[in-house]
Amino acid sequence: MWVVHKLIVNAIGIKSFCDDMIRHNVTRFKTVFIDKGGRKYDIDIASTSIMEINDREVTEDSQGIMIYTDNKEKVII
Numbered sequence: 001m002w003v004v005h006k007l008i009v010n011a012i013g014i015k016s017f018c019d020d021m022i023r024h025n026v027t028r029f030k031t032v033f034i035d036k037g038g039r040k041y042d043i044d045i046a047s048t049s050i051m052e053i054n055d056r057e058v059t060e061d062s063q064g065i066m067i068y069t070d071n072k073e074k075v076i077i
Helices: 012-023
Strands: 026-030 033-037 040-043 049-053 056-060 066-068
Touching (some): 049 066
Antiparallel strands (some): 026 049
């Protein structure tokens, strides 16, 4: 069972990152939020991984190209 959460944030960097994920049909990702002090937060891009696009699991092949795990088809964005 999936639980849907709504993230309410007032940080431009996080908002634009999430908008990019939506624009590229990313349906699940894992990331780390960074506390920059003074109530300022951001996303740690180096610690972010995309797990699903269009509700299909993705991974990287040996050459670093993102592919769907179910049929090894290259992801076209």
